[in-house]
Amino acid sequence: MAAVAQDFSAEPAAAKQTVTHPLAPLTPSEIATTADLLKSVWPANADLRFKIITLDEPPKKQMIPYLAARDSGSPLPFIPRKSFTSYYIRNTNRFHEAVVDLSAGKVESNVRLGPNLHGNADYEEILMVEKNALEDEGVKAAIAKLQLPEGTAVCADPWIYGSDGINDDERIFQVFLYMRDPANSSELDSNHYAFPLPISPVIDCTDYKVIRIDYLPTGADNTIHEPRPYQAKPANEYIPEHHPLREDIKPLRVIQPEGASFSLTPTGETGHVLRWQKWSFLVGFNQREGMVLYDVRYDGRPLFYRLSLSDMSIPYADPRHPFHKKQAFDLGDAGAGVMANNLKLGCDCLGHIQYLSAHFTDDKGVPTPFENCVCIHEQDAGIGWKHTNYRTGRAAVVRNRELVLQSIITVSNYEYILAFMFNQAGEVIYEARATGILSTQPVDHELDQVGVPFGTVVHPGVLAVHHQHIFSLRVDPMLEGHDNRLVYDEAHAMPIDKDWNPHGIGYTVSETVVEKSSGIDLDTSVNRTFKIQNASIRNPVNGKPVAYKIHVPDFQKILAHPTSFHHKRAEFADHNIYVTSHQDRELYAGGWYTNQSRGGTGVRSWAQRNDNVKDTDIVVWVQFGINHVPRIEDFPVMPCEIIKVSLKPVNFFDKNPALDVPPSEQSFNQSTLVAEQHHQPSVEAVVGKDCCVVDDAASKSKL
């Protein structure tokens, strides 16, 4: 570890460092060393099942002087390199967390956790759960009652059990069963979600055996009827060979003949500093959050200490057992890093692409490569700004180039396409695209044309239940320093006043400072807009504090009752914005251990400390989401549903920061004309500013 000397600073001029960046992900050897050191504190015959081995990020009180020293070119303070681990004693419920000081080569802490704290799922375990569920004699007998066609292949989708407080102190899996299209049972990629079965084995997590078989309600109420014999029905495949494909879509290619505009500088074995169009940041990638960006700066000015998707919760609407427990926390229950797709050139990203890879532990403590889990590329996002002077006909126009860091995660049936984007106007955009396959369950054919009010029939005998996707983006700001505040603006009509507002049209904007840690909501009726501000740094032109505002779409807060486990567990799902004082270990909005969690350990609880959050080190948690009422068009795989969150400068610069983007010109863009006789002007590629000058009638501009 701590191998290669690299420059990771925002400023190329800064002193070269001889150690790995303190925030760079663990190296494979650091993962292996962690496992070895932990094993060494146990008897030789102890078998550890590792859940996570990840960087234990240094406390901010160490990192602030470190970054300051780096920026000033001073000698760097020593920061010990540490790892964080959670693990089980294999085939027991004994769950531990540990910190290993890698610099000192010793286990720093190692404690048993519990009760009601459980580790995330791991891949080896999932495979075992699938296998054991399908090989269980009781399950086989239950399946036999369905009289499935000869040779039918049954699939098991293990689900995190959820919480209802009923006999769920131990770690358990709920398994949903499906079958592949019996008319085509050799097709391994047949969409089994079109064939859900009404049987659900429950598996414990010490010996991974079936402890119960749940029968699923399939009617309009919570009656469980005897499994009925399978009734033949059509398949509903998403793989292309099952469809006559469109033949009229022509290739569209993105080329960058002079290469990419960004540079990626390795810092040690696992860190990368990305620089693009005045932006710089360290790209991290961990098992739980996937992409994490640190030390985000624009033109050298500090903006964000750390940015990441912190959590997500997906509560389902079906009130019936066992569906009432369906509530995924995909990051905490499994991990956005460890679920990341291996992205393929030409398939997942268009254009001129760079990939990043990672290593995570397997269940035995062996570092495992995860190739191409992030793709980095630039994209054209249309016009950035334009103005035409109608007097001269001269247009000034620039395009909006964006830098994209994209990671795609597969969560069993479902996919999320997650991206950080940066533009030339100083804006950061976080985009989440929801796609993949709906989680389905069986419904009686009698209800196909009638439906139920908590779901949509998307295929004969197939119900897709309504569910909410609620995300939490963690924004740890350092706008021109670490002491920041959260404020919100509101626009209010001025009262009619015969002297001051006689015509009743005036309105003003007020600013309110959030003094204490809390959850706060958007209010479109007053155009409430949240801003992160540094009140001690003023804009030189207008004297206003420098700020970044948060553009986030409103969403319906979690519908589950405040007394429900769904509500208690999704500690972030009830407010658009939370603000807390910074605490090093408060990284995940739903708490550190979400699997079968009981609540009380996430951002709602932290906010209740009622801490001062004015002009101090704060963290802002930005929630967004969708209430997904399935359409039949979302099956068998859904067109992307897109949500964007933007962080935009407000009086942070002294003018449009994209003013120095070179003009959009044909010599640079080399667009082409569609060959067509009708209404085509004669066009020549004109080089230089005159390209966009127009002096004919069509450029006329009126009021």
Added chain:
Amino acid sequence: MAAVAQDFSAEPAAAKQTVTHPLAPLTPSEIATTADLLKSVWPANADLRFKIITLDEPPKKQMIPYLAARDSGSPLPFIPRKSFTSYYIRNTNRFHEAVVDLSAGKVESNVRLGPNLHGNADYEEILMVEKNALEDEGVKAAIAKLQLPEGTAVCADPWIYGSDGINDDERIFQVFLYMRDPANSSELDSNHYAFPLPISPVIDCTDYKVIRIDYLPTGADNTIHEPRPYQAKPANEYIPEHHPLREDIKPLRVIQPEGASFSLTPTGETGHVLRWQKWSFLVGFNQREGMVLYDVRYDGRPLFYRLSLSDMSIPYADPRHPFHKKQAFDLGDAGAGVMANNLKLGCDCLGHIQYLSAHFTDDKGVPTPFENCVCIHEQDAGIGWKHTNYRTGRAAVVRNRELVLQSIITVSNYEYILAFMFNQAGEVIYEARATGILSTQPVDHELDQVGVPFGTVVHPGVLAVHHQHIFSLRVDPMLEGHDNRLVYDEAHAMPIDKDWNPHGIGYTVSETVVEKSSGIDLDTSVNRTFKIQNASIRNPVNGKPVAYKIHVPDFQKILAHPTSFHHKRAEFADHNIYVTSHQDRELYAGGWYTNQSRGGTGVRSWAQRNDNVKDTDIVVWVQFGINHVPRIEDFPVMPCEIIKVSLKPVNFFDKNPALDVPPSEQSFNQSTLVAEQHHQPSVEAVVGKDCCVVDDAASKSKL
């Protein structure tokens, strides 16, 4: 007119037509004929000032059987070709509107309008107002008091006067004055909005003379002080030669080596039927609305009879005279068609482009070409859908190709980039980008660092006042027929019930039918979602009525008091959604004549008819907008602010309509790898479905 025989039908197989499509824009000769016929009914010495000569769209009761006959291949009924005109007797306040029957070669109606109905601005008039304002001796004397540097160039920006009910029965212009940077006064493209002057001439519209000079309040209250001598200050230019430009942005090019995927079929001289990826529609373009799409179908299935941006209103927040009257209705006051930029290849659209042009009248009735007012191209919009089977590692992924029809309008200082987009999942998107230069006014330098609550200081001595942009998209649906309804879904928590919802997590979705014409609002707290439905056509799989839902971001409704002219005039600005029964002449949400309008003639008034809107021919008006609280980053030209409205199928198809999009493959996309030694996998271009198959550890997917 009615010249070339063309096939304009959605179905290529339909019978060829021998006449121009009844909804195609007027041809130049139709414009000229209209002017000639109108002049012929007046004495030879009458001088007509034409404001608009546009297609008088046939009544729907004629068009419905026409389209039905076309679809069935039956003989087409005759529909007379007509034009609509508004005009003044030049240099008088006598304002008329007329309909000319071009097929019959006669004036069908010709009536004088008024009082308080006024025509839109025209380009020739704007130039005259500028000139006369600057040549007025009183204005010159007022300017002299400012003691501007020798050789200073003063600019006049004529504004639509607005309404306050005080001596404004006649048509008037309010003119705002600026100067170009006196240090650089020969630069015709200097940004004069950085140098606003405190003098505002008012000009009447019969002889276009100055009738009053307003002095502007420049302090924190409404005191008018004597004009002070000009105080030197820096310029704030947007043209590129005034900035050191970034040199590190590399070219990014979009190429379509096999050409475009769309086809554009002329229908007559001015109509174009566009076909792309199962979509078909007629592209219209008129002086007021710019782009209008007619007869929009997907896979031959009727969706929308007519789609257009119907209106916009931009009320400003400064309560002081004369700013209290600032409220632009850019479509009705001038026209989105006639303000359209002449788009330049390589500047305004990237990739493989086709342009459309138009003709509008000038003030004398002469048809004038407007070249390249629409650009049409395809764009890649990221991943369309994806699923990875974690058991096999096989990924199925398609990209989301979009078709874009874009038009850019310049409204004096400001720009709007307006686009209709279509994708392969049956979705229509309307996108508005706001850019250009803020409308500015002078503010005393003493306030530079203090500000005022109704605006932002964006440059020394320059105030940009808060304002709302409120748009109205007119959606005239024909979902599988002309009898449609508007419904809205809401998601509600189920009450806790020990049998049915014991865990308090259930929720259901209800649907409410809108029975009567009305204005209705979004309500995120219940996830209220509007859908246009055909209740008589059911989805074959789940029995639900076919529908399209409206995804539109909420916005703060107009802040001006309900008794104010701002509120009365912006008849659409108070509700997210209006629904009315279809009436042929009800095209513009703010009424037919918005210039100095008094209200009472737009969608709010039509809704008050309390018409039945259930299962009949309805029109849905979708409002969206921004409360623009200026940032200094919005000056001297603002980075685009983007709003999108989507129309998406809901149980209209029987599965994801983009399922037949060919897979995203390297052989088709030809992406390239950034040359880099670090963490790059070896990649070969693999053809066929295997491209996206992944079988290593990184493809593992967990819960």
